[in-house]
Amino acid sequence: MARKTANRRVGITDVAQRAGVSLASVSRVMNGNFSVDPDIAARVRAAAAELNYHPNAVGRSLALGKTDTIGIVVPDLANPTFQGMLRGVSRAAAQDGYRVLIADSSEVSSEESILAGEARRRCDGVVLCAPRMNEAELEALLPSLQPLVLINRSTADTQTPSLVVDYGQGIQDLAAHLVELGHTRLVFLAGPERSAGNQARLQGLEKFRVDHPEVELTTLPAGSSFEAGHVSAVAVLATGATGVLAFNDLVAMGLLSGLHERGVDVPGDISVTGFDDIPFANYTTPPLTTAAVAINDIGEQAWHELRQLLGDGDPEPAHTTFQPELKRRGSTGRVKKPTLS
Amino acid sequence: MARKTANRRVGITDVAQRAGVSLASVSRVMNGNFSVDPDIAARVRAAAAELNYHPNAVGRSLALGKTDTIGIVVPDLANPTFQGMLRGVSRAAAQDGYRVLIADSSEVSSEESILAGEARRRCDGVVLCAPRMNEAELEALLPSLQPLVLINRSTADTQTPSLVVDYGQGIQDLAAHLVELGHTRLVFLAGPERSAGNQARLQGLEKFRVDHPEVELTTLPAGSSFEAGHVSAVAVLATGATGVLAFNDLVAMGLLSGLHERGVDVPGDISVTGFDDIPFANYTTPPLTTAAVAINDIGEQAWHELRQLLGDGDPEPAHTTFQPELKRRGSTGRVKKPTLS
DNA sequence: CTGAAAGCGCTAACAT
DNA sequence: ATGTTAGCGCTTTCAG
Numbered sequence: 036m037a038r039k040t041a042n043r044r045v046g047i048t049d050v051a052q053r054a055g056v057s058l059a060s061v062s063r064v065m066n067g068n069f070s071v072d073p074d075i076a077a078r079v080r081a082a083a084a085e086l087n088y089h090p091n092a093v094g095r096s097l098a099l100g101k102t103d104t105i106g107i108v109v110p111d112l113a114n115p116t117f118q119g120m121l122r123g124v125s126r127a128a129a130q131d132g133y134r135v136l137i138a139d140s141s142e143v144s145s146e147e148s149i150l151a152g153e154a155r156r157r158c159d160g161v162v163l164c165a166p167r168m169n170e171a172e173l174e175a176l177l178p179s180l181q182p183l184v185l186i187n188r189s190t191a192d193t194q195t196p197s198l199v200v201d202y203g204q205g206i207q208d209l210a211a212h213l214v215e216l217g218h219t220r221l222v223f224l225a226g227p228e229r230s231a232g233n234q235a236r237l238q239g240l241e242k243f244r245v246d247h248p249e250v251e252l253t254t255l256p257a258g259s260s261f262e263a264g265h266v267s268a269v270a271v272l273a274t275g276a277t278g279v280l281a282f283n284d285l286v287a288m289g290l291l292s293g294l295h296e297r298g299v300d301v302p303g304d305i306s307v308t309g310f311d312d313i314p315f316a317n318y319t320t321p322p323l324t325t326a327a328v329a330i331n332d333i334g335e336q337a338w339h340e341l342r343q344l345l346g347d348g349d350p351e352p353a354h355t356t357f358q359p360e361l362k363r364r365g366s367t368g369r370v371k372k373p374t375l376s
Numbered sequence: 377m378a379r380k381t382a383n384r385r386v387g388i389t390d391v392a393q394r395a396g397v398s399l400a401s402v403s404r405v406m407n408g409n410f411s412v413d414p415d416i417a418a419r420v421r422a423a424a425a426e427l428n429y430h431p432n433a434v435g436r437s438l439a440l441g442k443t444d445t446i447g448i449v450v451p452d453l454a455n456p457t458f459q460g461m462l463r464g465v466s467r468a469a470a471q472d473g474y475r476v477l478i479a480d481s482s483e484v485s486s487e488e489s490i491l492a493g494e495a496r497r498r499c500d501g502v503v504l505c506a507p508r509m510n511e512a513e514l515e516a517l518l519p520s521l522q523p524l525v526l527i528n529r530s531t532a533d534t535q536t537p538s539l540v541v542d543y544g545q546g547i548q549d550l551a552a553h554l555v556e557l558g559h560t561r562l563v564f565l566a567g568p569e570r571s572a573g574n575q576a577r578l579q580g581l582e583k584f585r586v587d588h589p590e591v592e593l594t595t596l597p598a599g600s601s602f603e604a605g606h607v608s609a610v611a612v613l614a615t616g617a618t619g620v621l622a623f624n625d626l627v628a629m630g631l632l633s634g635l636h637e638r639g640v641d642v643p644g645d646i647s648v649t650g651f652d653d654i655p656f657a658n659y660t661t662p663p664l665t666t667a668a669v670a671i672n673d674i675g676e677q678a679w680h681e682l683r684q685l686l687g688d689g690d691p692e693p694a695h696t697t698f699q700p701e702l703k704r705r706g707s708t709g710r711v712k713k714p715t716l717s
Numbered sequence: 718c719t720g721a722a723a724g725c726g727c728t729a730a731c732a733t
Numbered sequence: 734a735t736g737t738t739a740g741c742g743c744t745t746t747c748a749g
Contacts (some may be wrong), residue, residue, distance in 0.1 A: 041749080046742060046743085046746095047742065047743060048742080052722085056719080056720085057719065057720045057721075058720085058721090058742090058743080058744090059719070059720060059721080059722095059744080059745075060718090060719065060720075062742090062743065062744055062745080063718095063741095063745095065743095068744095070718060070719090071719085072718065072719085075718085075746080077720090087520070089493070089497055090742080090743070091497070091741090091743070092497050092498045092721085092726095092742095092743050093434060093437045093443060093498075093742075093743090094741070094742025094743040094744090095728070095742075095743055095744080096433060096434045096743090097434045097438050097724095097725045097727090097743070097744095098724080098725055098742075098743045098744040098745080099741075099743080099744070100725070102434060104498070106479065112459070112462065112466060112467075113459075113460075113462040113463055113655070117453075118453070118454075118459050121398070121478075122453040122454055122480065122591050122746095125453060126453075126478050126480060126482060129480065130546040134477050134494075134495070134498065135477070135478050135481070136445065136475050136477050136478075137462075137465065137466050137475070137476050137477075137478060138475070139466050139467060139470065140729075141467060141748085153475075154475070156430055156432070156433050157433045157434075157445070158557070178426075178729090233565070259659070259660050261656075265657065267646070268516065288656070288659045289659055291659070291661065292658075292659040292660075292661065292663070295661045295662075296403045314402065314454070314602065315602075315629070317602070317607070317633075318602050318629045318630055318632070318633040319633075319659075319660065319661070320632065320633065320636045320660070321636075322633070341544050363744095370496060385723095385726095385727055385747085387727085388727060388728095389726080397735080397736085397737045397739075398735065399727080399728090399736085399737095400728080400735070400737080400738095401734090401736075402727095403727065403728055403729085403738060404728090404734095404735090407728080411734055411735090412734075413734065413735080414736085416735080431726080431727070432725090432726050433726095433729070433743095434725085434726075434727090435725070435726030435727040436726075436727055436728075436729090437724075437727090437741090438725085438727070438728095438740095438741045438742070438743090439726075439729080439740080439741055440725045440727080440728070440740070441729040533747085550726080633720065660724095665746060715731095
């Protein structure tokens with residue numbers, strides 16, 4: 036038997052002994068179970084207090100078959116979007132007495148499956164956010180992860196709740212906003228190729244092209260980070276576009292910074308939009324026009340869905356689409372003079 | 377006995393049965409234990425694979441007396457500093473096969489003790505970051521949290537490793553930097569009053585005053601958020617100071633934004649410094665001069681200390697001070713004209 | 718209403 | 734080298 040140090044932790048047995056009752060009674064009292072003699076209850080509580088007894092969580096988990104813990108697997112803890120989600124999940128779950136175990140796959144999507152499985156095995160359920168995992172792998176993984184809720188991925192499996200952001204609509208709104216301002220030459224700074232969110236944006240833009248044949252829209256590969264946006268500045272300028280749709284706020288901020296370094300005025304010379312509305316977006320100079328995603332709400336919702344699956348809480352719809360909300364801020368403005376293409 | 381659904385999970389017994397061996401053998405094989413007949417080992421592995429068997433973590437934990445999980449309690453998951461720490465801890469711990477359980481106290485420092493205790497009970501150890509918790513409460517808590525490592529708090533207890541950032545020195549470096557640039561009227565935008573980090577900065581500035589009697593340094597209460605910095609813009613301008621030491625990067629960014637709105641040029645009219653060097657600091661306009669704190673390293677170190685306490689890994693020094701590194705960037709510049717005080 | 722005892726899934730003595 | 738068995742700390746039937 037493993038016994039790390041000399042000092043034994045106080046267990047239910049100690050309390051029972053001290054209170055002169057059986058283990059069962061202590062257990063009943065600790066769990067606020069019905070039908071315990073007030074006298075005994077008091078003795079037990081006293082003993083527990085004196086010994087500073089706290090039930091061992093692992094023992095409880097084994098007996099109860101539940102850990103009161105859920106796992107959340109995210110691709111990158113450095114990304115504000117996933118941080119926001121994590122925070123939303125964590126706070127909501129905490130409200131219901133659940134804790135959250137993190138599994139950060141560090142962008143190594145090959146590890147995601149294993150990680151998710153491990154997380155699931157330690158927990159009662161899982162929130163899975165794996166934008167780069169391929170479709171087949173995802174489908175194969177789902178059964179073993181149940182109960183789980185999926186973020187920004189859809190699945191044929193109707194058992195699995197999934198919360199998705201309508202990136203396609205959001206990017207169209209952003210593009211339309213630029214068109215309204217008179218821009219006719221746009222460039223999209225694309226995110227990671229295999230990311231589901233990027234593909235959704237691309238589809239949205241395809242639709243936009245159909246609706247706005249007069250607009251010239253080009254795509255530039257970039258990425259999802261500051262750096263990606265920063266180094267894109269030259270390429271963006273080379274296109275001659277007056278409006279830029281950055282993959283997300285990070286990319287937009289990087290671009291803003293790169294543009295600023297080159298003395299390009301935003302929005303005077305070029306308008307820039309982001310995506311997500313991370314907290315920082317409000318405080319860039321100029322403040323960033325973006326499509327706000329209620330990422331904390333998504334996290335919270337994710338927990339609610341999972342809670343339902345776990346048998347607590349009340350039933351709710353299992354599939355939800357979150358609509359981004361256009362935030363008009365200082366980084367976009369009227370085009371200076373119509374560009375002659 | 378709790379049995380949620382009808383479908384039994386496959387346990388070690390099933391594998392043993394299928395392989396026609398005892399539980400013990402299966403356990404030995406699964407744990408790569410010495411002395412198992414290759415033949416049996418193969419049979420066990422085959423059976424495990426066929427049944428898609430994965431050891432139950434809770435059962436293991438109970439038997440082993442360890443969970444391979446550590447808790448991390450942070451005051452606010454929305455704060456980039458704590459996010460960075462979390463990330464550092466999480467990645468480092470993952471390297472050693474440990475998982476991280478989050479306890480976000482949501483700034484409610486009264487909850488921190490309970491939260492920390494709960495986290496500890498589910499885990500093998502805890503990383504505690506509770507800048508606002510009062511001294512007495514902290515000391516009282518320590519014994520029950522062992523093994524733990526403390527972040528940005530010191531304690532008399534030499535058993536407890538603690539990692540602290542030298543905020544006092546950092547803020548002095550920042551102030552000295554401004555002085556070098558010719559600034560003689562400075563203002564410090566103070567953080568949360570009870571925060572240990574704020575007090576350290578205040579002490580550093582006291583020392584700075586002694587070293588630089590020629591400099592006029594005032595303090596303005598602010599806070600630790602964007603908003604705090606943003607609303608401070610007017611008060612800052614009212615002081616007539618030409619150099620501002622913001623409590624942290626968030627406050628500095630808020631201030632930058634507030635200043636920009638009022639047409640105040642940074643660093644032309646006023647120089648602004650932050651603290652922490654969060655990833656965004658490099659991408660503000662202008663880029664933020666700040667004192668860089670290697671927050672990811674701190675998280676990583678925290679894990680290493682904890683690992684040592686847990687009995688793995690090699691011995692390391694138990695108390696470490698991290699020196700912030702001055703980052704000179706665009707938000708600070710030469711004073712326009714010497715101010716006549 | 719209470720206590721004895723079985724069992725959650727696994728590991729580690731202890732025999733064999 | 735393998736099987737038997739006794740826990741790990743707790744909950745919950747099942748008798749009384």
